[in-house]
Amino acid sequence: MSNDAMAVPRATAHTVERSSDLRRPLSRGIRERAIEAPLLLAALVSILTTAGIIAVLAFETYEFFTAVPIGQFLTDTQWTPLFSDKHFGIIVLLSATLITSLGAMVVALPLGLLAAIYLAEYASPARRRTIKPILEILAGIPTVVYGYFALLFITPILQTLIPGTAVFNGLSASIVMGIMILPMVSSMSEDAMAAVPRSLREGGYALGAAKFEVATKIVVPAAFSGIVAAFIIAVSRAIGETMIVAIAAGMSPNLTLNPLVPIETMTAYIVQVSLGDTPYGSLEYRTIFAVGSSLFLVTLLLNIVSQWVLKKFREEYE
Amino acid sequence: MIGTTAPAKSRRYAFGRAFELACLLAISIGMLALAILLVDILVRGVGTLNWGFLTSFPSRFPNQAGILAALVGSIWLLFLTALFALPTGIAAAVWLEEISDRRNWLSRVIEVNIANLAGVPSIIYGLLGLGVFVRMLGLGRSILAGSLTMALLVLPIVIINTREALRAVPPSQREAAYALGATRSQVIWGVVLPAALPGILTGTILALSRAIGETAPLITIGALTFIAFLPTSAFDPFTVLPIQIFNWVSRPQKEFHALAASGIIILLVVLLSMNALAVILRDRARRKVQW
Numbered sequence: 329m330s331n332d333a334m335a336v337p338r339a340t341a342h343t344v345e346r347s348s349d350l351r352r353p354l355s356r357g358i359r360e361r362a363i364e365a366p367l368l369l370a371a372l373v374s375i376l377t378t379a380g381i382i383a384v385l386a387f388e389t390y391e392f393f394t395a396v397p398i399g400q401f402l403t404d405t406q407w408t409p410l411f412s413d414k415h416f417g418i419i420v421l422l423s424a425t426l427i428t429s430l431g432a433m434v435v436a437l438p439l440g441l442l443a444a445i446y447l448a449e450y451a452s453p454a455r456r457r458t459i460k461p462i463l464e465i466l467a468g469i470p471t472v473v474y475g476y477f478a479l480l481f482i483t484p485i486l487q488t489l490i491p492g493t494a495v496f497n498g499l500s501a502s503i504v505m506g507i508m509i510l511p512m513v514s515s516m517s518e519d520a521m522a523a524v525p526r527s528l529r530e531g532g533y534a535l536g537a538a539k540f541e542v543a544t545k546i547v548v549p550a551a552f553s554g555i556v557a558a559f560i561i562a563v564s565r566a567i568g569e570t571m572i573v574a575i576a577a578g579m580s581p582n583l584t585l586n587p588l589v590p591i592e593t594m595t596a597y598i599v600q601v602s603l604g605d606t607p608y609g610s611l612e613y614r615t616i617f618a619v620g621s622s623l624f625l626v627t628l629l630l631n632i633v634s635q636w637v638l639k640k641f642r643e644e645y646e
Numbered sequence: 647m648i649g650t651t652a653p654a655k656s657r658r659y660a661f662g663r664a665f666e667l668a669c670l671l672a673i674s675i676g677m678l679a680l681a682i683l684l685v686d687i688l689v690r691g692v693g694t695l696n697w698g699f700l701t702s703f704p705s706r707f708p709n710q711a712g713i714l715a716a717l718v719g720s721i722w723l724l725f726l727t728a729l730f731a732l733p734t735g736i737a738a739a740v741w742l743e744e745i746s747d748r749r750n751w752l753s754r755v756i757e758v759n760i761a762n763l764a765g766v767p768s769i770i771y772g773l774l775g776l777g778v779f780v781r782m783l784g785l786g787r788s789i790l791a792g793s794l795t796m797a798l799l800v801l802p803i804v805i806i807n808t809r810e811a812l813r814a815v816p817p818s819q820r821e822a823a824y825a826l827g828a829t830r831s832q833v834i835w836g837v838v839l840p841a842a843l844p845g846i847l848t849g850t851i852l853a854l855s856r857a858i859g860e861t862a863p864l865i866t867i868g869a870l871t872f873i874a875f876l877p878t879s880a881f882d883p884f885t886v887l888p889i890q891i892f893n894w895v896s897r898p899q900k901e902f903h904a905l906a907a908s909g910i911i912i913l914l915v916v917l918l919s920m921n922a923l924a925v926i927l928r929d930r931a932r933r934k935v936q937w
Contacts, residue, residue: 568767
């Protein structure tokens with residue numbers, strides 16, 4: 329009896345369902361399409377962003393090179409677009425960028441790699457769970473805060489340790505930038521090491537290797553492609569970093585290898601010009617796009633190289 | 647025989663110990679730096695952190711200067727950026743994850759493109775915003791131009807995080823809905839998005855906290871460093887917390903450095919509360935949903 333009572337509504341529902349089925353294909357098809365189109369458009373925004381970046385940089389840089397010969401841009405050893413005697417030698421800004429980034433890597437590379445080995449090989453799971461979020465906080469701190477730290481904490485220490493250190497110097501910016509990218513190097517390298525299969529480590533132990541030998545002679549080489557990719561991405565991050573160098577390294581374009589004097593990186597120059605009131609369309613206005621193009625090309629190249637390294641040198645273990 | 651290898655073995659183990667200590671030291675340096683940074687900022691900044699600081703405009707006189715304009719500017723920027731970036735980013739992620747065929751050339755191009763965009767330095771986005779929003783579209787140095795620039799900057803992160811949240815919804819949920827006769831859009835709206843919502847929120851809040859801390863792109867589009875009024879519309883000029891902090895750090899006087907530290911405390915409090923919210927949402931979702 330209760331079975332009958334249940335059966336009636338079910339049958340009705342079924343018939344209703346069927347009758348509407350006849351109209352379904354057309355109306356539903358159109359509605360589905362109408363919903364998918366805006367989603368596709370949203371996905372295309374990312375393509376438009378890339379196209380926009382390339383178009384803006386290319387256009388203004390082209391305009392720049394109609395006024396300044398590209399040969400001068402690449403070979404001049406002075407950068408003075410804001411003075412009356414104008415020189416446009418990108419090498420001055422590029423060298424400052426490379427020096428501060430290299431300095432940052434000198435700090436971040438060994439520390440990040442050792443930290444990653446500790447996390448992947450030595451730390452207990454509980455300790456890893458406490459350390460990793462702390463490092464993530466380090467990675468989430470705004471760069472302007474690191475700039476403050478470099479100028480007002482690290483620089484005074486350097487000045488007492490090394491007399492003659494200028495208020496603005498590349499060394500202080502490098503050290504702090506190294507601390508900033510350390511969590512990035514360590515977490516990406518650790519991911520690569522964690523992906524190394526257990527059997528490789530066990531093979532090492534079975535042959536009588538000590539723990540540090542397993543870590544340095546088996547795990548690190550096996551994870552090498554991932555570690556190199558992490559380094560390259562970190563370098564690219566350091567090259568594009570702006571606020572630390574703008575605050576701590578100064579805004580005086582100097583072609584020098586001395587880490588204790590003020591220098592100006594590519595990013596710091598863009599900040600310097602942006603802070604002033606540069607008329608739209610002037611040569612000064614266009615220099616920041618020419619510098620931006622150089623920056624974009626260098627970081628793009630590094631990102632492509634890191635992807636290539638990951639693919640080419642990946643050690644495959646099933 | 648044991649007698650000959652034992653010293654060598656103990657030397658190896660001593661070296662191993664030293665190596666482990668070196669690793670521990672390396673990771674401690676990072677954490678120590680964080681601790682020093684926070685303590686230094688607290689010590690320097692707490693003194694000038696008071697109600698007057700929160701409710702005053704910037705000033706040439708350090709004892710009268712406050713962070714009100716920057717705080718309000720950051721809040722404007724946060725909401726407008728969210729308004730532009732979240733719908734676009736989530737929609738793009740839904741298209742990539744739920745609609746397009748993975749082997750489709752277009753979705754592969756978009757995927758590679760997003761990965762590359764995430765690696766572009768933030769200051770380059772500033773140049774894009776300057777060229778397109780400030781100049782071409784004539785928005786000037788407005789909050790609107792700043793938020794659109796920031797929206798493009800965080801878009802790759804929103805997409806990447808949303809896709810992860812969508813991927814965490816098990817296929818069985820979708821299949822069950824299809825088995826009941828739902829169409830693809832019904833599955834997306836009725837099943838996938840509600841299930842992924844906490845994950846999406848967590849990911850997008852983290853992406854937005856990136857926008858709150860960014861300085862360089864906003865300086866590039868010409869956000870002002872000195873503003874003594876509150877914006878009343880999206881077309882007004884503006885400043886934000888990091889730019890105000892940058893302005894105070896760059897001044898030679900010690901009094902302004904203390905203000906910079908106070909500003910950093912405010913900025914970090916904003917960021918920490920956003921992160922805490924993200925973590926709470928994630929934990930809640932984990933407790934509630936058990937596949």
